[in-house]
Amino acid sequence: MNTTSTPRLELLNITKQYPGCLANDRISMQLSPGEIHALLGENGAGKSTLVKSIYGVVAPNSGQFMWDGKEVEIKSPAIARELGIGMVFQHFSLFETLTVSQNIELCLSKAQLETIGHLGSKISTLSKAYGLNVDPDRLVHTLSIGERQRVEIMRCLVQDVKLLILDEPTSVLTPQEVAGLFDVLRRLSSEGCSIMFISHKLHEVTEICHSATILRGGKAIDTCDPRIETPASIAKMMVGDLAEQDAGYSKKIGTETLFKAEDLTLDSKQPFGTSLKHISFELKKGEILGVAGVAGNGQDELMAAISGEDGRKLKNVMWLDGKDISSLGAGTRRSLGMAYVPEERLGRGAVPDMSLAENTLLTHKVGFVKNGWVEWKAVKQYAKSIIDQFKVKCHGEFSHAKSLSGGNLQKFIMGREIGQNPKVLICAHPTWGVDVGAALAIHQALLALRDQGAAILLISEDIDELFLLADRMAAICDGHLSPTVHTEKTSIDQIGEWMAGTFINTNTHDTNQETAA
Numbered sequence: 001m002n003t004t005s006t007p008r009l010e011l012l013n014i015t016k017q018y019p020g021c022l023a024n025d026r027i028s029m030q031l032s033p034g035e036i037h038a039l040l041g042e043n044g045a046g047k048s049t050l051v052k053s054i055y056g057v058v059a060p061n062s063g064q065f066m067w068d069g070k071e072v073e074i075k076s077p078a079i080a081r082e083l084g085i086g087m088v089f090q091h092f093s094l095f096e097t098l099t100v101s102q103n104i105e106l107c108l109s110k111a112q113l114e115t116i117g118h119l120g121s122k123i124s125t126l127s128k129a130y131g132l133n134v135d136p137d138r139l140v141h142t143l144s145i146g147e148r149q150r151v152e153i154m155r156c157l158v159q160d161v162k163l164l165i166l167d168e169p170t171s172v173l174t175p176q177e178v179a180g181l182f183d184v185l186r187r188l189s190s191e192g193c194s195i196m197f198i199s200h201k202l203h204e205v206t207e208i209c210h211s212a213t214i215l216r217g218g219k220a221i222d223t224c225d226p227r228i229e230t231p232a233s234i235a236k237m238m239v240g241d242l243a244e245q246d247a248g249y250s251k252k253i254g255t256e257t258l259f260k261a262e263d264l265t266l267d268s269k270q271p272f273g274t275s276l277k278h279i280s281f282e283l284k285k286g287e288i289l290g291v292a293g294v295a296g297n298g299q300d301e302l303m304a305a306i307s308g309e310d311g312r313k314l315k316n317v318m319w320l321d322g323k324d325i326s327s328l329g330a331g332t333r334r335s336l337g338m339a340y341v342p343e344e345r346l347g348r349g350a351v352p353d354m355s356l357a358e359n360t361l362l363t364h365k366v367g368f369v370k371n372g373w374v375e376w377k378a379v380k381q382y383a384k385s386i387i388d389q390f391k392v393k394c395h396g397e398f399s400h401a402k403s404l405s406g407g408n409l410q411k412f413i414m415g416r417e418i419g420q421n422p423k424v425l426i427c428a429h430p431t432w433g434v435d436v437g438a439a440l441a442i443h444q445a446l447l448a449l450r451d452q453g454a455a456i457l458l459i460s461e462d463i464d465e466l467f468l469l470a471d472r473m474a475a476i477c478d479g480h481l482s483p484t485v486h487t488e489k490t491s492i493d494q495i496g497e498w499m500a501g502t503f504i505n506t507n508t509h510d511t512n513q514e515t516a517a
């Protein structure tokens with residue numbers, strides 16, 4: 001990092017006012033060439049708004065940007081890219097039906113394309129140089145989340161990026177993918193590229209960042225050198241003292257079986273998807289079963305099969321409370337007491353252009369419709385109670401889902417599903433993009449639901465969180481589910497080996513048994 005030279009980027013009093021919300025309040029900061037700078041703060045503190053201003057997506061009301069010492073107006077992402085600013089969003093902005101190469105081509109100017117020459121070759125060269133493993137000819141809809149993120153990073157690299165902005169880049173990556181990403185970032189930094197890094201995972205900030213700015217309520221309230229701080233000391237700067245630490249929850253043993261899958265085998269609908277192979281497991285009343293796995297190993301397909309979103313009518317493979325639900329649609333399964341939190345919060349977890357109240361109505365199958373009429377008063381009250389309980393920062397139950405910050409929408413979706421008191425909750429990445437304080441609240445709500453007698457299936461790539469919350473653990477690899485084991489009787493190493501598929505043998509019917517442990 002070169003702190004003596006002119007800053008690569010300097011922000012002077014950047015202010016952004018949304019109707020009823022001062023998202024950024026006179027923020028000033030600077031970044032040197034090669035500096036990895038963390039932008040930290042609670043959900044809704046204004047981090048995404050600030051980086052969107054830098055990338056020309058949001059127009060600030062006032063303030064100045066200095067780029068390599070000269071004032072610039074960043075009126076659009078195209079102008080940002082011309083300056084050498086690249087951004088990887090929290091919600092990826094790729095066209096699913098196009099290939100990797102076509103997606104990257106779309107954001108390049110004619111002049112850039114001419115300089116690059118053959119784009120596919122450039123992608124392959126950079127892919128090798130940075131260890132990104134991106135195939136230019138793959139269709140985006142066939143890629144896992146981790147792979148899509150690498151495409152987004154590649155999109156920035158082909159443009160000779162000088163400032164790379166990453167909005168919560170590690171939220172859905174496996175430990176191995178995070179390590180790979182950090183190698184890329186360190187290498188870019190050593191080559192003089194500045195990096196702005198938004199994350200709620202504070203141990204990552206202390207590991208990789210050279211500096212940090214902390215936002216609260218739209219204001220830059222503090223700065224620090226994360227290399228000499230601890231995750232706890234940074235958390236304190238962000239949200240004050242946390243009442244309770246998120247560690248050592250007691251483990252429970254489930255009682256009767258509420259949900260059962262037996263020999264669930266289902267071909268993937270996607271050409272590059274993962275077929276489910278002889279999956280059998282039981283979810284018991286009053287327990288959390290955690291499923292670890294590297295993205296793209298059948299988690300999405302398993303979720304779709306259990307929720308009924310897959311749509312294919314099966315027979316005698318899934319039971320809820322003893323009833324065969326294999327052929328029932330998603331809505332009917334919900335009305336029988338199942339609830340889901342999918343991985344993708346905008347689009348599948350919530351309809352972006354609908355209000356929070358309307359989004360609540362869509363998934364709540366009991367109590368909101370009487371004699372064919374929607375009971376709006378009850379819908380509004382329910383949406384409001386989630387907002388209050390989970391401290392969702394928004395302008396009320398009529399805010400559009402898309403106007404919420406990522407973490408606040410996640411809190412709302414989790415609250416909406418937990419609040420239905422389901423018998424069975426199937427949940428992917430419960431705390432994706434959620435700040436430390438809110439993650440604690442979500443963990444406690446999940447545990448309270450378990451303690452009330454619900455059965456919870458937790459699908460996640462965050463092993464630490466699985467070990468913290470799950471009573472039993474399993475791993476999914478290439479569409480096979482490992483045996484399950486009591487969390488206290490296993491280790492990260494064993495689950496890591498299962499994630500790599502060591503449990504898969506030729507007799508796949510035998511792989512789902514409870515281990516002797």
Ligand SMILES: Nc1ncnc2c1ncn2[C@@H]1O[C@H](COP(=O)(O)OP(=O)(O)OP(=O)(O)O)[C@@H](O)[C@H]1O
Pocket residue numbers: 018019021023041042043044045046047048049050393394402403404405406407408433435
């Ligand atoms: N388009 C919009 N219209 C109205 N308000 C908005 C809009 N976009 C963001 N906001 C509000 O601005 C504030 C800051 O949001 P922002 O997304 O920048 O927060 P954040 O710090 O990135 O949060 P998170 O960690 O949850 O992603 C929030 O209160 C949010 O509700």
